[in-house]
Structure formats: C-alpha cells, structure tokens
Amino acid sequence: MEILSNHPAFLGEDVDLQNRDYQKILYIVRHGETDFNRSGVVQGRGVNTDLNDLGREQAQRFFETYRTVPFDKVYTSTLKRTHQTMHPFIEGGLQWEQHPGFDELDWGENEGKPYHSEVVQSFTAVTDAWTSGQYDVRFTGGESPLEVSKRQLEAIDHVLSQENEKQVLICMHGRAMRILLCGLLQIEFKHMDSFIHQNTSLYTLGYDGQRFEMLTFNSLAHLED
Template identity: 50%
Template sequence: MAQKTIYLIRHGETDYNRRGIVQGSGVNSDLNEMGRAQAMAFFQAYQHVPFNKIYISGLIRTYQTVEPFIELGLPYEKLTGLNEISWGVMEGKAPGNLDNEYYRALIEAWESGQTDRATDGGESPEQVVERQKVAIDTILSHPEEELVLVAMHGRAMRILLCWLTNLPLSQMDHFEHSNLCLYKLSYDYATAQFTIELTNDTAHLLSLALMQ
C-alpha cells in the first residue's frame, strides 16, 4: 500500500531566537546569518533526496529555510495552517520576570491538560490543531507525492507531533526541537498511522559548531 515520507524541519535561527524574544505567528522575522548557514548545511546534506514537493508556513522564515531547494525548481505550497502558535500579547517581547511567570503558568496549565487555554490575545494548542488538520489533510490528499519536505515552527511542531502520534497535547513538551532540526515521519495510507523514524536530528549542523 502507498506510503508517504515526510521530512519535517523547524526553520533556521532568527535574531529573535538568539535574543530569546517571543515570535509566534505575529512576528514575521528573517533568518539571521546563522539561520542561513543552517539552511545551507541542511541543503548540502539532503539535496540528493528526491522530494516531490515542499510545504511551508505563511511566515518568511520557513521560505528562507528551504529556499536552496526551491531554487532547484522544486514546487512548493504555502499553508498557513502550519504557522507558529499565536502567542498574543507575548509576541515581540523579551521575557522579563512578569512574562516568565505568565509563560511558566501557561506551560504548566497545558501540561496539566488545560490545552484549551489560549494565550492572552492568541491561540490555544487545541485551536492550533484545528488549523493544522486542514494543512495535513491537504498534504495527505496527494499520495502521489511520496516524499515531501515540510518547514514549520517549534511550538507548532510539538503540537503537530502529539496529535499525529495520538498522544495527548499535554505531552507536547516531550518533543524536543532546535533550529533546523529534522523529524522524519512515515505515513501508511492503509492504516492511517504515522511513525516517527528520526527525532530532533541535527547531525547535518555539526559543521557549524564553530559559528555558535
């Protein structure tokens, strides 16, 4: 039966990442020098993989992350359902003491199962799932695309990996991620099951250690 392989990556580093500033879906920041180097390192490691298509979020940092592949002529599609969670009032702010307390309380609420709790002015994990399901249905509706590359965002990836593997959203923080990490997934159309084959893999970034 048909299978689909998904190379799921988080975008490369931005200055906001480096400075610890909350981005979310409301901050459309560019990759910084390190982020572009990470993108090129990933491209050099995986340019031989015969991807049928690339899917990105609506935010520029995901486009820039896969730009070397797009320049090869690979088709790509933008799906806003893959966007990062909206952090609401926290976006664009460096966490101070008050923000840290707010963030900590929010994460603890999610871990206790209150995943319907939204950020102030933003989204809840359950709301993110609803739009992600539309995006994933779009990707799965093309079984002829046996090998795809999907670029998205950290918190959104954690949420996605939970529900794809039938775990409660309260366990999302079990899925670790770093900038330009790779999760490799397979999907079996016969059983409608996802399997994680690689987790938070960054072997392709080893050459960049001296840039840190």
C-alpha cells in the same frame, strides 16, 4: 523521551525506509535561527522575522545534506523565516506551497516581547495549564493547542490528499511542531515538550495509510562537522 520510546509509533533511528511500504514520508524541519531566537524575544505567528547569518548557514547545510532526497514538494508556513530556510530547495525548482496551518502558535499579547520576568510568569502559567490537560487555555489574544491542532490537521489532510507527493518536506516552527507531532502520533498534548528541537531540527514520519510512525527524532546530523 520515555513517553516516546515506549510509544508504538516510535520506531527509532536508522529505519530502513526501502523495506517499509509508506504512502507518505514527511520530513518536518524547524526554521533556521533568527535574531529574535538568539536574543530571547517571543516570536510567534504574529512576528514575521528574517533568518540571521547563522540561520542562513543552517539552511544551507540542511540543503547540502538532503539535496539528494527525491522530494516531491516542500510546504512551509506563511512566515518568511520558513521560506528562507527552504530557499535553496525552492530556488532549485522544488515545487513549493505555503499553508497557514503550518504557522507558529500565536502567543497573543506576548508577541515581540523579551523573556523578562512578567512574560516568563505568563508563559509558565499557560504551559502549566497545558501540562495539566487544559488544552483550550490560551494567552490573551493568542491561540490554544486545540486551535492550532485544528488548522494543522486541515493542512495535513491537504498534504495526504496529494496522490503524487510521496516524500514531502514541511518547514514550520518550534511550538507548532510539538503540537503537530502529538497530533499525528496520537500523543496527548501534555507531553508536547518531549519533542525537543533546535533551529533546523528534523523529525521524519512515515504514513502507511492508517497511522504515522516516527522514523527520525530531532536529527541535527546536517550540522555535525
């Protein structure tokens, strides 16, 4: 969190959006829980799982909290766990578009495997390489942060080009969200783990036409009793 709190793009919580002139406000939310999340199975771009009962409850609580926000559109990945998380908004008539740029990172040969010792060792080796600045390193058959960021920024360019969409929902995935936030805030990928998240965590960013500013960090207010 220290790297973020000292970063010029991090404005902190409870920013008065009415007094800031943003061209876009992005509400970036992770999908709800799946059984693979609960049981500790690797779940990336190549695993198309459904929400479980808790995930559907999280999605409904997110909807109940943010249903009055005048969203112009919702973007999701191509994976159904994001579709299901945003289903209450889509069912209510909010315009919806899928974009592969918001898909999860492809974990390659580890997809669908439980986090046993061999997989953990593989993960540690690759994520340690990322932390050391080797952003082109990937799992066998998978994607690197640089490859993910490239498709993400293509998706964001598309979102920014839509002139009539000011307040936008984006539902995506945990590791991909970390990479996207680094890319938008111009923070090195080695700090990606500073962007903590849980299922249906919310990050909010404002775009003033030149740069992004962080308005909300990992909010779970919708899950509070």
